[in-house]
Each structure stands twice: as structure tokens, then as C-alpha cells.
Amino acid sequence: RINLIDTPGHVDFTVEVERSLRVLDGAVLVLCAVGGVQSQSVTVDRQMKRYHVPRIAFVNKMDRTGADPIRVCEQVRDKLHCDAILMQLPIGVGETFEGVIDLVTMKAVYFDGSHGETVRHEAIPAELLEEAEAARAHMLEQLAMYSDELMELLLSEDPVPESLVHDVMSQACRQQEATPVLIGTAYRNKGVQLLLDAITRYLPSPLERNIRLRPYKDEGEEIELKPDASEPVVSMAFKIVDESFGQLTYMRVYQGTLKKGGTYINQRTGRKERFSRLLRMHADKREEIDEAVAGDIVAVMGVDAASGDTYAATQRFGTLESMFVPEPVIEIAVAPQSRNDGDRLSKALARFRKEDPTFRVRNDEETGELLIAGMGELHLEVYLERIKREYKVGVDVGAPKVSYREAPTQSAKFDYRHKKQTGGSGQYAHIIGTIELLPEEEQEEFIFEETVVGGRVPKQYIPSVEKGFRQAMIKGPVAEYPVVRTKITLEDGSYHEVDSSDRAFQTCAQTCFREFFPKTKPVLLEPIMKIEIECPDTFQGPVTGDLTSRRGIVMATDIREGTTIIHAEVPLAETFGYATDLRSMTQGQGTFSMEPACYRRVPPSIQEEIVTARRKEKEAKQL
Ligand SMILES: Nc1nc2c(ncn2[C@@H]2O[C@H](COP(=O)(O)OP(=O)(O)OP(=O)(O)O)[C@@H](O)[C@H]2O)c(=O)[nH]1
Ligand SMILES: [Mg+2]
Structure with a gap:
């Protein structure tokens, strides 16, 4: 059985891709034979790599004028940095696209009937034979990098058995080293059957994935799950749909068996829940089932899960790594x-x-x-x-x-004493240290370190200091946006036997941050989008001019058969309404795709405008 999840490509719905890749064992990256690797394809590729999901690339729309699978294959290599191996050649392109040459079997494959349901294998047309032989040789050379056996056969010029090609491809694909590239068109299903064969051949089954569980007992250590129906059950809730008759929770079973009517424990909340109904989903149809085993993806009715929750049969069994959730922009x-x-x-x-x-x-x-x-x-x-x-x-x-961010531009030292004497017990905390700017490449938004010696700030209060800083960083001093790219090192301090407490150190860190963070000369950062616009040549001038007026930077322009593709970077703030504007600028003939690229410093004059607007907005509401 194969579970298939279709995801949207648009980056605004990126969480669908994120959670699907979290639970799938393999993926098909569908690319356009004309558009090739678009900016959103790059985002999806990054997500596939994050979850170590092996994939096949399918170059679709071979029926379009200007289709060029070899160029798309090169883009996969250059832009996605992976070993793309083209396994087929087209027979005709655009309107004349008829079928493909399978470079493994060296046969021409045609798809007859209105839905391409009849697959017909023929000899390769004579005029394409030479090209096909060269392409096959190239494919085998690429594959030989993954197999000594294949390399030796090529060197001795012995025939290469079909099964060996499949085995080597299959290994390299499963290890996410190579990406097989297939071609076709979804119109009338040309090439789709061969894609299905490739899925079963090259993508792994649930039995072949290594899935790790973090047990509660010893933190840090992970155990490998066995995709076996008789082992203790472990499953993950990855998608929630709220329906009128209750919550539908999509789950992937990683180990053991989920039974209808069984009770399982949500590892995050510790709550026991009865799985009264299990469903197998077929697009909009659903089928009641009695059990789901390791490898299955099913939906459970009525449980109160959040996405990312792990379920097991016993309390405190362990948790699976959840999915990555990007921050809203x-x-x-x-x-x-x-x-x-x-x-x-x-x-x-x-x-x-x-x-x-x-x-x-x-x-x-x-x-x-x-x-x-x-x-x-x-x-x-x-x-x-x-x-x-x-x-x-x-x-x-x-x-x-x-959603802007705030970040320091220089380091600053801090030394702050929090002291309060009100009647009974007082409050005392004292911290000394440094605030620094983290480099742009750093993944973490905030790093807290301590180098306190001799217990001058007692161990039990160090987390309180971190907590205090974290709370203060939610609103920065420039315009109350979250503070990022910051490292704080607690170096020294002092305490009082009676008056020091968790509270005192938290408050101390909060006030200290408000007082000293401005010394780092913080600035606003804004999200920058990578944008790719496709439009007829004639509109290149106006589209580029408009990008400049949006503070955009044009990075590259490709021109192909009357179509211009513009690659640019534009601040998110300037992209609002772009879909409509581009449409009117290009008489409806322009399309674009975007993906978040990075955060970059807002120009000072614009920062001033943002700060003033924010202040006015606050004043207006307080009146
Ligand atoms: N010429 C041609 N057009 C195609 C082919 N396959 C799909 N299309 C068209 O491409 C457009 C997008 O198709 P979708 O199936 O929605 O693409 P998608 O990748 O699922 O898009 P999202 O879900 O929005 O990311 C539609 O207008 C289809 O008719 C094909 O093989 N040839
Ligand atoms: Mg779609």
C-alpha cells in the first residue's frame, strides 16, 4: 500500500509541506519543464533535506512549448546541489511530445488512449538512437560513482544488467545522494506509469527508514524504533482537521499496532485517550478500519491532540522529534x-x-x-x-x-543590581556580563551562556536569569518587536542569603535588559523575499522599474523564447498587493513565486517612519 499526500507549492502554505515531509518516507518533486526549479522549489527542497526524505524529480508539462528537461536537470544539480540523474529522454517536445525513451531498458515507451492507459514499448526511433546511447552512457557514468561493480563493467565494456542499474539507483536515492529525474506530462498521463514504477523501485518503504525515539528515562539517548506490528505502539499526530462532528487527527504509526477502541497516552499531556474510530482516508472518501500498523497513515476521530504529539501505550514512553514550524512574517x-x-x-x-x-x-x-x-x-x-x-x-x-525584528549592532557590558527593601523580606539580585551580536548565519535567535565562577551567582538562579532575559526580549526597545541575533553571557554577580530568589533574579534580568540593551545600538530588521517573475519580454522594462521602486534588487534576468524570468530580492513590506499589481502591469500575463530569504537591516529613514507610525498608533488607541 502507498499513502500519498499532495502538498501545495506556495510558500504561504509551507506548513503543509513541512508536516507531510515529517511523516512521509519518500517524495516526488514535480517541476515544470519550462519554468524549471522555481524559488518555491528551493524551499521545498530544503524541507525535504531537513527530514532526510529521499526523492525523485518529475519534469512535468513536456507538452509545453519551450520544454527542456536537460536544462531542468542541470538546474536541479546547480540550484538544489544534488546529483540529478536523467533516466529518460523525450520523444518530441511541446506539441509533438509523444513518449519517452527509457534509458535503462533502451526502449521507446508510448502512452496510448485518452488517459495514456495503454503503455506500448517499441524500438527506439532510428533518428534518436545515437542521442539515446550517449545519454545512457552518461547516466551509467554518473551511477558508477555509487558502485564499484558498475564501474568495472563500464571499464571492461561488458553489458550492464538492468537489475544492477535499478539496484545502484535505488541505493543512491535512498541515501539521498542521487535524485533520479523522470519526464512526462500529466496531460493524458504520458510518463506517469513509469514514474509510479520508479516510486516503488527507488523510494524506501517504511521498513527501511530509521526512526528514533527520545525515551523519557535517559535524556539525550535515542532508541531506534522497529517498524514491526508486534512491538509497543508509537505514533505521531501530524495534522489536525476540526470537523463539525469532532476533531480528525491524522497519524503516522511508526511502531506496533493501533487498535480501534484501544486507549493510548498522549506523551506530551500524559492524558489517556480512547481511539474509538480509526479511518483510512482516500481523498474525500473514508473507510473504517479496526487497526493500523507500523508504516500506516490513518486518521483518528475524537482525540484531543495537537500537531506534533506522540502517542504510546504507556505513560512516559518517549517522544518523536516534532516538525519544524516557521515563525509568521x-x-x-x-x-x-x-x-x-x-x-x-x-x-x-x-x-x-x-x-x-x-x-x-x-x-x-x-x-x-x-x-x-x-x-x-x-x-x-x-x-x-x-x-x-x-x-x-x-x-x-x-x-x-x-513582523519586524530587533537586533544589536554592537556589544555592550552590563552590571545591574536589583534591590528592594519593603517591610518584611526584600529582594536582591546582581548580574554582570556581556550582550553580543550573533552572526547572520547562526540558526539560534538567542544564545545564553554563563561563565560564573565560585557560585557568585548560585547555580539554581542561573535559569532564572535566562528566563528573565527571554521575557524581556519579547519586546525590544526600538519599536517593541522581538529581539533576535543576540547572545548574552552571564559572567559574574552576587547574591544575598535571605533576599535572593528565583523571582529576584528574573526581575533583575528583565530590568537589566531594558536598561542595557539600548547600549548595543539596536536596529530593526525586516524580512526579505526572494522573488521570481515570469513575463513576456515586452514587459521586462516596467516590471524591473517597478521592482526598483519597491526597494528591490534585481539579481539576474534570463530570457528564453520571448519569456523573461527576473530573479530579485524585495523587502516583504513592499510585496503587499503585488499579485494584483503584476497582473495589471503585464495585462495578466505575468506570474511570480516568492520565498523568504533572510532578515536584513531596515534603512534608517524607513526605520524612523516605522517607529513614528507605531508610536502614533499607540497614542491614538490610548486616547
Ligand atoms: N501544459 C500542461 N499543463 C499542466 C500539466 N499538468 C498540470 N498543468 C497545469 O498546471 C496548472 C497547475 O496545476 P496543479 O496541478 O494545480 O499544480 P500544483 O503543483 O498542484 O500547484 P499547487 O498545488 O498550487 O502548488 C494547471 O493549470 C494545470 O492544468 C501538463 O502536464 N501540461
Ligand atoms: Mg496542488
């Missing part, structure tokens, strides 16, 4: 149009929040606004639309706001 203020709508709006927001970990809701205490946050304009638009359609709530929507 934009925020929009929403307000119900009528008071009666408030309840339904809260209900809608609670549901979206539960289903989608990248969708956040918060109340701004100072402005009194209700803010929703997400991965991009489109992401939030989809939810706003659902609020209107499904929940019948009229909402007033503010302009999208970028």
Missing part, C-alpha cells in the same frame, strides 16, 4: 463588524489556530487590537475568506503589517 488586525459576531469569530480563529501551527492570534494589549499572523498575504486572505464564507462573520480588516 505578517500580521493583520481584524475586528468583527457587529458585536454579535464576536463569538463566531473567536470560534473560527480557535479552529484555524488548532489546525495550522503557522497561524497565530494575539491581542495587542496596548492598542486593544485583535491580530492574526501568518506566513504571507495569501495565507491570511484564505482564512479571512473562510471567516466570511464558513462562519458568516463580517470583519473589518487592517492593512498587513510586517
Whole structure:
């Protein structure tokens, strides 16, 4: 059995890709034969690598004019830095695309019938034979890097058996060293059957993946799970869908068997839950089942899981590594149009929040606004639309706001004493150390270290200091955005036998941060998007000019058969409404894709505008 999960490509819905790759054993990266590796393909590729998921690349849309699988294959190599191995050649391209040459069997393969259901193998057309032989030789040379046996056969010019090619490809693909590249078109299913064969041949089954569990007992150590139905059960909830008759929780079983009616323990909450119904999902159809075994992906009705939770049969069994959830980048203020709508709006927001970990809701205490946050304009638009359609709530929507960050630009020393004497017991804490700027490449947003000697700040209070700093960093001094790229080292301090406490050290760190962080001359950082625009040549001038006016930087421009592809970097703040603007600029013929690239310093004049606007907004609401 093969479980298939289709994911959206748009980066705004990146969490779907994230959680699917977390639980899948293999992936097919679908690329366009004309567009090739787009900026969103790069994001998806990074996610595949994060979860060590082996994959096959499928170059689709071979029926389009300008289709060029060899170029796409080169892009996979250059942009995704992987060993892309082309296993087929096209017979005709664009309108004349008829079928493929399978370089393993050296046969021409055609797909007859209106849905390509009849696969016909023929001899390779004479005029393509030479090219096919060269391509096969190239493929075998690439594969020989993974097999001495194959290398020897090539050197001695002996025939290479078909099974050996498959074995070597299969090994290299499973180890995520090579990516087999297949071609075809989803129109009339040309090439799709061969893709299905490749999936069963080259992608691993659940039995072949190494999945590790962190047991509660000894932290740090991990145990390997056995994908065996008779072992103790371990499963992971990776997707939640709230339906009218209850919550549907999608689970991947990694070890053992889940039984209908069994009780299992949510390892995060420690709660015991009965799995009263198990379902196998087939797109919109569902089938009741009695059990699910290691390797299965099923849905469970009625359990109260959050995405990323691990379930096992006993308490404190262990947890699986959860998935990566990116931080939202934009925020929009929403307000119900009528008071009666408030309840339904809260209900809608609670549901979206539960289903989608990248969708956040918060109340701004100072402005009194209700803010929703997400991965991009489109992401939030989809939810706003659902609020209107499904929940019948009229909402007033503010302009999208970028989630800026604050970061230091230089180091600063701190030395702060917190002392309070009020009647009975007092408070005393004293900390000395350094605040530094972390390099851009650093993955962590905040690093806390301590080099305290001789217990001058007692061990038990060190976590209190870290906690205090973390709390203060939620709102930076520039414009109350979260502080990132910061390292704080606690070097020294002092305490008082009676008056020092966890509270005292937390408060000390918080006040210290507010007092000393401004000495690092902090600045605002803004998210920068990588954007790729495809439009007819004639629009290149206006599109580029417009990018410049959006503070964009054009990195490269490719021109191919009347189509221009512009690669640029643009601050997220300047991309709002771009879909509409591009459409009108190009008479509807331009398309674009975006992905987050990095955070970069906001130019000083713009920083000033943001700070002033923020202050005014606060004052207005407080009046
Ligand atoms: N010419 C041509 N067009 C295709 C082919 N396959 C899909 N399309 C078209 O490409 C467009 C996008 O197809 P989808 O199947 O939605 O693509 P997707 O990758 O699932 O897109 P997202 O889910 O939005 O990421 C549609 O207009 C399809 O009709 C093909 O083989 N040839
Ligand atoms: Mg799709």
C-alpha cells in the first residue's frame, strides 16, 4: 500500500509541506519543464533535506512549448546541489511530445488512449538512437560513482544488467545522494506509469527508514524504533482537521499496532485517550478500519491532540522529534463588524489556530487590537475568506503589517543590581556580563551562556536569569518587536542569603535588559523575499522599474523564447498587493513565486517612519 499526500507549492502554505515531509518516507518533486526549479522549489527542497526524505524529480508539462528537461536537470544539480540523474529522454517536445525513451531498458515507451492507459514499448526511433546511447552512457557514468561493480563493467565494456542499474539507483536515492529525474506530462498521463514504477523501485518503504525515539528515562539517548506490528505502539499526530462532528487527527504509526477502541497516552499531556474510530482516508472518501500498523497513515476521530504529539501505550514512553514550524512574517488586525459576531469569530480563529501551527492570534494589549499572523498575504486572505464564507462573520480588516525584528549592532557590558527593601523580606539580585551580536548565519535567535565562577551567582538562579532575559526580549526597545541575533553571557554577580530568589533574579534580568540593551545600538530588521517573475519580454522594462521602486534588487534576468524570468530580492513590506499589481502591469500575463530569504537591516529613514507610525498608533488607541 502507498499513502500519498499532495502538498501545495506556495510558500504561504509551507506548513503543509513541512508536516507531510515529517511523516512521509519518500517524495516526488514535480517541476515544470519550462519554468524549471522555481524559488518555491528551493524551499521545498530544503524541507525535504531537513527530514532526510529521499526523492525523485518529475519534469512535468513536456507538452509545453519551450520544454527542456536537460536544462531542468542541470538546474536541479546547480540550484538544489544534488546529483540529478536523467533516466529518460523525450520523444518530441511541446506539441509533438509523444513518449519517452527509457534509458535503462533502451526502449521507446508510448502512452496510448485518452488517459495514456495503454503503455506500448517499441524500438527506439532510428533518428534518436545515437542521442539515446550517449545519454545512457552518461547516466551509467554518473551511477558508477555509487558502485564499484558498475564501474568495472563500464571499464571492461561488458553489458550492464538492468537489475544492477535499478539496484545502484535505488541505493543512491535512498541515501539521498542521487535524485533520479523522470519526464512526462500529466496531460493524458504520458510518463506517469513509469514514474509510479520508479516510486516503488527507488523510494524506501517504511521498513527501511530509521526512526528514533527520545525515551523519557535517559535524556539525550535515542532508541531506534522497529517498524514491526508486534512491538509497543508509537505514533505521531501530524495534522489536525476540526470537523463539525469532532476533531480528525491524522497519524503516522511508526511502531506496533493501533487498535480501534484501544486507549493510548498522549506523551506530551500524559492524558489517556480512547481511539474509538480509526479511518483510512482516500481523498474525500473514508473507510473504517479496526487497526493500523507500523508504516500506516490513518486518521483518528475524537482525540484531543495537537500537531506534533506522540502517542504510546504507556505513560512516559518517549517522544518523536516534532516538525519544524516557521515563525509568521505578517500580521493583520481584524475586528468583527457587529458585536454579535464576536463569538463566531473567536470560534473560527480557535479552529484555524488548532489546525495550522503557522497561524497565530494575539491581542495587542496596548492598542486593544485583535491580530492574526501568518506566513504571507495569501495565507491570511484564505482564512479571512473562510471567516466570511464558513462562519458568516463580517470583519473589518487592517492593512498587513510586517513582523519586524530587533537586533544589536554592537556589544555592550552590563552590571545591574536589583534591590528592594519593603517591610518584611526584600529582594536582591546582581548580574554582570556581556550582550553580543550573533552572526547572520547562526540558526539560534538567542544564545545564553554563563561563565560564573565560585557560585557568585548560585547555580539554581542561573535559569532564572535566562528566563528573565527571554521575557524581556519579547519586546525590544526600538519599536517593541522581538529581539533576535543576540547572545548574552552571564559572567559574574552576587547574591544575598535571605533576599535572593528565583523571582529576584528574573526581575533583575528583565530590568537589566531594558536598561542595557539600548547600549548595543539596536536596529530593526525586516524580512526579505526572494522573488521570481515570469513575463513576456515586452514587459521586462516596467516590471524591473517597478521592482526598483519597491526597494528591490534585481539579481539576474534570463530570457528564453520571448519569456523573461527576473530573479530579485524585495523587502516583504513592499510585496503587499503585488499579485494584483503584476497582473495589471503585464495585462495578466505575468506570474511570480516568492520565498523568504533572510532578515536584513531596515534603512534608517524607513526605520524612523516605522517607529513614528507605531508610536502614533499607540497614542491614538490610548486616547
Ligand atoms: N501544459 C500542461 N499543463 C499542466 C500539466 N499538468 C498540470 N498543468 C497545469 O498546471 C496548472 C497547475 O496545476 P496543479 O496541478 O494545480 O499544480 P500544483 O503543483 O498542484 O500547484 P499547487 O498545488 O498550487 O502548488 C494547471 O493549470 C494545470 O492544468 C501538463 O502536464 N501540461
Ligand atoms: Mg496542488
